[in-house]
Structures are given as structure tokens and as C-alpha cells.
Amino acid sequence: xxxxxxxxxxxxxxxxxxxxxxxxxxxxxxxxxxxxxxxxxxxxxxxxxxxxxxxxxxxxxxxxxxxxxxxxxxxxxxxxxxxxxxxxxxxxxxxxxxxxxxx
Amino acid sequence: xxxxxxxxxxxxxxxxxxxxxxxxxxxxxxxxxxxxxxxxxxxxxxxxxxxxxxxxxxxxxxxxxxxxxxxxxxxxxxxxxxxxxxxxxxxxxxxxxxxxxxx
DNA sequence: TTGACATATCGGGAATTATCGATATAATAA
DNA sequence: TTATTATATCGATAATTCCCGATATGTCAA
Numbered sequence: 001x002x003x004x005x006x007x008x009x010x011x012x013x014x015x016x017x018x019x020x021x022x023x024x025x026x027x028x029x030x031x032x033x034x035x036x037x038x039x040x041x042x043x044x045x046x047x048x049x050x051x052x053x054x055x056x057x058x059x060x061x062x063x064x065x066x067x068x069x070x071x072x073x074x075x076x077x078x079x080x081x082x083x084x085x086x087x088x089x090x091x092x093x094x095x096x097x098x099x100x101x102x103x
Numbered sequence: 104x105x106x107x108x109x110x111x112x113x114x115x116x117x118x119x120x121x122x123x124x125x126x127x128x129x130x131x132x133x134x135x136x137x138x139x140x141x142x143x144x145x146x147x148x149x150x151x152x153x154x155x156x157x158x159x160x161x162x163x164x165x166x167x168x169x170x171x172x173x174x175x176x177x178x179x180x181x182x183x184x185x186x187x188x189x190x191x192x193x194x195x196x197x198x199x200x201x202x203x204x205x206x
Numbered sequence: 207t208t209g210a211c212a213t214a215t216c217g218g219g220a221a222t223t224a225t226c227g228a229t230a231t232a233a234t235a236a
Numbered sequence: 237t238t239a240t241t242a243t244a245t246c247g248a249t250a251a252t253t254c255c256c257g258a259t260a261t262g263t264c265a266a
Contacts, residue, residue: 010116013206015254019110022206047213060255062214081212081263092206100199103116103125118224150243163225165244184233184242 004072006103009095012071017054018064022073024053025087035082043077044086107175109206112198115174120157121167125176127156128190138185146180147189 012018024031028040032049051061065085068074072091077084115121127134131143135152154164168188171177175194180187 007117007119007122010113010122011253013113014110014117016110017254019113019206026206048211057256058213059215059257062212063255066214078213078262083213093203096199096203099202100196103122103129103195114223120224151241159224160226161243162227162245166225169244181232181243186243 004091004094004098006095006098009071009073012067012073015064017056017060018068021050021054021064021068022087022092024050025074025085038079038082038084043079044074044084046082046084048082050085107194107197107201109198109201111174112176115170115176118167120159120163121171124153124157124167124171125190125195127153128177128188141182141185141187146182147177147187149185149187151185153188 013022025045028045031053032040032045034040035046035049047058047062047065050065051058054061054064056064065074065076069076069085072088073095074085074087077086116125128148131148134156135143135148137143138149138152150161150165150168153168154161157164157167168177168179172179172188175191176198177188177190180189
């Protein structure tokens with residue numbers, strides 16, 4: 001189990017767009033169209049699809065995904081030229097537990 | 104029950120000193136000396152005591168307490184010239200629940 | 207190879223946050 | 237009333253974050 005610095009997690013969550021991304025990734029089928037030969041649920045959603053929904057540039061989207069990843073809330077899988085991002089449900093539960101028990 | 108904007112809560116928690124204050128307030132008897140005629144547990148801890156432990160000015164402490172209060176994580180009770188701050192345990196559990204179920 | 211596409215990173219200006227000192231306000235004590 | 241103490245607020249500067257455009261890197265197809 002990775003470290004999960006609570007403060008980094010809270011910083012990552014302190015931004016509307018990043019919160020939005022996390023919510024979309026909770027139910028990818030509801031928010032994103034299907035992707036050539038990959039299972040949205042299993043593998044995740046690629047940067048272009050997220051950029052398309054977010055009202056921001058590809059650059060910003062990519063950076064926000066990095067922030068969420070460094071916080072441990074999502075992880076990336078590269079397949080060909082795409083990078084698919086997926087929530088780390090365990091980490092998300094872990095931060096809830098941190099608040100409930102330790103904060 | 105108050106609103107509790109998750110993003111405001113996360114912003115409030117995105118600072119080491121404010122996180123520290125919340126942790127101290129979790130167990131006031133462990134971190135603060137007794138106060139003239141008030142029950143630390145019931146009423147809370149006054150700004151001076153918190154300022155004394157935090158390594159920052161009274162001004163900063165007061166502002167951080169405001170931020171935590173506006174986020175709904177603590178609440179204040181004024182008695183005489185002192186303002187006592189106390190955690191809102193319900194709100195803290197509520198944000199844990201938000202993360203666990205809705206994020 | 208070269209070209210095209212997906213993503214990542216760099217450099218920067220604008221907006222927000224961190225934190226202070228000075229001062230205003232509120233309450234009590236003398 | 238005046239002085240004193242506790243807290244809140246104001247104004248300012250430094251640091252950080254937001255978000256962009258430009259460009260670099262990685263991968264596949266021709």
C-alpha cells in the first residue's frame with residue numbers, strides 16, 4: 001500500500017476541475033463514449049476523452065491528471081499512444097478512512 | 104445541517120498548520136493546559152492557547168480558525184473576551200462519508 | 207525515414223493563498 | 237472613564253497554484 005500523504009491528497013482535491021475528473025472516472029460508461037478495443041472500466045479513460053469533456057486545454061488536463069496521480073488517487077496505463085487513467089478506489093477509501101479515524 | 108461545500112473543506116485541509124489545529128482539537132486535554140473555569144472538551148480551546156502552540160502569529164492563527172470555521176469543520180463560542188473553538192465532529196464525519204460514497 | 211497523432215513538459219502571466227505587522231473591536235478590570 | 241487583554245480585520249508582500257501556448261517526446265503507419 002502506497003503512502004498517500006493526506007495533505008497532497010487534499011491539495012489535489014482542492015480544485016473543481018480535478019474533482020470533476022474524479023467524479024467522471026467513477027462511472028466512465030456514463031460520461032465517455034467507447035474506445036477502440038479497450039474496456040473503459042478495466043483500463044480507464046484516455047487523456048483526449050477527458051480533455052474533450054473538460055473545458056480546458058490538453059496541457060492543463062494532462063497536468064491535472066499528473067497531480068491526481070502523484071496524490072495516489074488515480075493511476076495510468078499506457079497502451080500504444082494512449083494513456084488511460086483509472087481511479088484507485090482503494091486510495092480513495094483510504095483517505096475517507098483517514099478523515100474518519102485520524103483527522 | 105449546514106451545507107459543507109466539499110471544495111471549501113478540501114481547501115481548508117490543504118494546509119499543514121490548519122490540519123495540525125484540527126488534530127490538536129481532537130484531543131484538547133492532551134495538547135492544551137486547562138483554562139479558567141471552562142471545560143476544554145465541552146467548550147473548546149481559545150485562540151491564545153492555539154497561537155501559543157502553533158508557531159505563528161495571533162493574526163494568522165485567527166485567520167486559519169476562520170477558514171476552518173467557514174468550511175464548517177469547527178465552530179466558535181464566545182465567552183467573555185475569549186473565543187473557544189471546537190471541532191464539529193458531525194461535519195468531519197460528513198466529509199468522510201462524502202468521499203466514501205460520492206467522490 | 208517521415209508524418210501524424212497522443213501525451214508530457216516547459217516557461218510564463220494572472221489569480222489565489224500564506225503569513226506577517228499594524229490596527230480596530232470587544233470585553234473586562236481598575 | 238481608561239487601561240488592559242483577547243480576538244478580528246486590514247493592507248501588504250512573498251510564495252504557490254491556475255491555466256495557457258509552445259514545444260518536446262513517444263508511438264504507430266506509410
